[in-house]
Amino acid sequence: MHIDPNKMVTIKIDGIPVTVPSGTTIMEAARTIGVKIPSLCHHPDLGVRAFCRVCLVEDSWSRRLKTACNNLVDEAGDITTNSPKVRKARKTILELILANHPQDCLHCERNGKCELQTLAAEYNIRGNIFDQVWKPVPRDMNNPALVRDMGKCIRCGRCVEACQAIQTTNAIGYSGRSVDFRITTAFEKPFSESPCVYCGQCVSVCPVGALYEKDDTQRVWDALDDPNKVVVVQTAPAVRVAIGEEFGMERGAIATGKMVSALRRLGFDKVFDTDFSADLTIMEEGHELLDRIKNGGTLPMITSCSPGWVNFVEKTYPDLLPNVSSCKSPQQMFGAIAKTYYADKMGIPRDKMFVVSIMPCIAKKYECQRPEMNASGYQDVDVVLTTRELAKMIRMAGLDFGFLPEEEFDHPLGLGSGAGAIFGTSGGVMEAAIRTVYEVVTGREPESLDFTACRGHEGIKEAQLDLDGTPIKVAITSGLKNARVLMEKIRAGEADYQFIEVMCCPGGCVGGGGQPFRTTAAIREHRMDGLYQVDKNQPIRQSHKNPDIQTLYSEFLGQPNSHLAHELLHTSYQDRSKH
């Protein structure tokens, strides 16, 4: 079969002629005439597996039913998407899946957001025609971030595709056959003993409640209810452009003000912004880079903001750890500053302060529990909630998100520059760093603050920069599959970059594992646009011009990379290749 995307193919779907480019699947073609073909294993960002067989359609050329997810219009006759045969087969398949499913929807993590539940409703399933064969399976909760409940698994393989093809982490794969066919880690070990980096891309694509983040909302409620605790919250840049989706707002809509007021109404004492500590990261990381270039340190330097990425280096490329910036991630810098500088300044005892992070990320849950993250003498960040968990709390509190007023962050840790905001998208850290480094080196402001070479959704981006005669070559990547390409280049000695930005999740934090479900590449772009809009609207767009950052250095830290800054804001890594 010859596929030529420039060639148009016309077929009939449900009697309606449809003209689409050659190589289009029947499922995509049906979409163009308003027919949504159901599926459980298909995901627009992932490779085709055709495991679930729900997307069946009738084809006049074939005796059997065809799957619409992988069959192309090029080899199709007249398609019928809704016939007695199709409905009967789809319904039987759903019933077969349900016969091996616990059906405990009322207390399932995905209640209300489950694709199987939705389909069961759409297909009017009213009881079990087949005998239940489901057996309980112990859950894997042996880590701070992820829960794997294989009892709920419908073996659609999306998570495996995300883990192997998108992230190349290869923590999970298929094993067993027939009714023992299942998705497991190597040797059935818990995630904590696997190459898993807790990026949560598997969670993001799971159609049911088999994979989810560890729920920490109760710990936050408890802290909020405790009169002896001062509860401080920080919100990551990528959360503000995604949280709205949970409440029916447009994709990528900027909901910063509503989110701040929701947090305040939930009872947080202070609502701060991770954009602030992102600015701080730029100060530290930018100066570290300049120091490495000047004094012959290990190059290329690689960013360390993304905890999934840090886990990946530790587990898979331990030999490249010297390349990774020693800077903590903005979340941890915030925790360290909040529990030292801010707590002392406000006269709050450090042990009475409770720092909560709202993150688009699942790996942050692991990061905050690393033993080295206690610069203040206590765990710097107490609890990490994902975007989804925050949405859960807002719903539980009965807040009508759309009706909330727009409010401002508290000071002093709530002021972030535009550079801090774009930390949430792939290319943002690099752009933010360039905005500051350029000025530090050349002593003048760049002509334009928009370094558009850093933007876009390509897997690997490169840019060149001239700092008054010093050429700087940088690379930007997101998704561990792409990161692997750059790491192999470094290992082979072929990477002539000075600085590399790596984000673990495709598209950066906007596509993080803690973001609202059903994130796709298209949705990520909306969120990216949202963040660049936030940046554009900011009066201050360079980290070193953030007045609160300037105050922090003059009052407390001294210089970037000072001794105190190193104690509080930098960390070290270790080889975890043996998991």
Place this chain on the structure above:
Amino acid sequence: MSKTMQLLTARCGKIRPDSVADYIAHGGFSALKKAMNMDPMEIIHEVIDAKLLGRGGASYPAGKKWKQLYEIEGTPKYIVCNADEGEPGTFKDKVLLEKDPLSILEGMAIAGYVFQSHDGYIYIRGEYREIQKLFQAAIDSAVRANYLGKDIMGSGFEFNVHIVSGAGAYICGENSGLLNSIEAQTGRPRVKPPHLAEVGLYSKPTLVNNVESFACVPQILNMGGKAFQELGVEDSGGTKLICLSGNVNHRGTFEVPIGGVTLRDIIFDPEFGGGIPDGKELKAYHLGGQSGPIGFPEQLDTRYDHTSLKKQGLSIGSGAVVVLDDTVCIIDYLKKVSEFFLHESCGKCVPCREGNRQLYMILHKFANGLATEKDFERMERLSFTMATASSCGLGQSATAALDSCLLHRREEFQAHIDGICPVCLNSRKYGDQYAY
């Protein structure tokens, strides 16, 4: 007049299997020589004219398959011989592999010449370990005699055959699963499209044929496609190896011209099965292995060719004929069939994985007298869904036997609901504990 025909099996037992000299003395390698002087398209036309239907079970026209592959661009192309003879009750490839391996190699080499392919793989099931050694000896002697390897017969054409051993999974007999297994990946079928002709072994265009199909190729070239077709019937040429087993007097492999005999001949003719032993009656016969339909005495006069059998809802499949006498309870038998598929399903697609499990449970209920009328509907829905929606041939054909029994012997199922199955009443009690 004898109803058997010695074509593929003509040399079997008469030559040393790994001896090139013996093989040539009995007409071997003449077809390869002939082929080397022919245009590849001419050879393909001979195969098309021969009306050779694939002998592995699916009966796909071999000529059509060859022509499709020929028209696909891309090198290298691979030739793969499917010798993972896993279909229960089938042992005809074993006869060829054991007794005339050079004919298979000759067929593969001809295919190699047609597609200008340099590497052929033969995937032999793990249970045939001794045969693998023998086959390697045959390859080695063919290489020594310059019928395989580099510069075959001075023509400059190179073709090597590699043996890959299966490890016992039935699903690896499915062509795409087989290719995965050769690539050292998990033996699970691939998603199709793309078809194997386009994206096959190591993602290259690939021809996969059965052992018997490859063995037919030299015969076709020797006698001409037309003559080969005339041995059989209009739309299916040549001879077929059948494997007779079960409750029948003479078990074994027989070669018959397609359409030359009836099912009655196969089971009752003294030249073939010779009837049912111990004076019992014929109850049913399972054609083409576990994945084939079950035939009953009233269909015995059907001619043994693809079209006639299809009209009766039957099929040749792999060539297996398993005969069941009247002491067999058809439900018990189906339960065994179902258990087989439940064990062998790769498990990746829902209809096959969950369907086989449910089907086995329902048949278990019937066997133990615990089924109800409602189970007919369940079985019917399962059978429909598995046959139309499964990903590969395993799931699609897993209910073929059940379907024919439901069509022709529904009363036996009913008898199990009512608790009056005569076979079961004689042999054991109803009401075993329902368990799975």
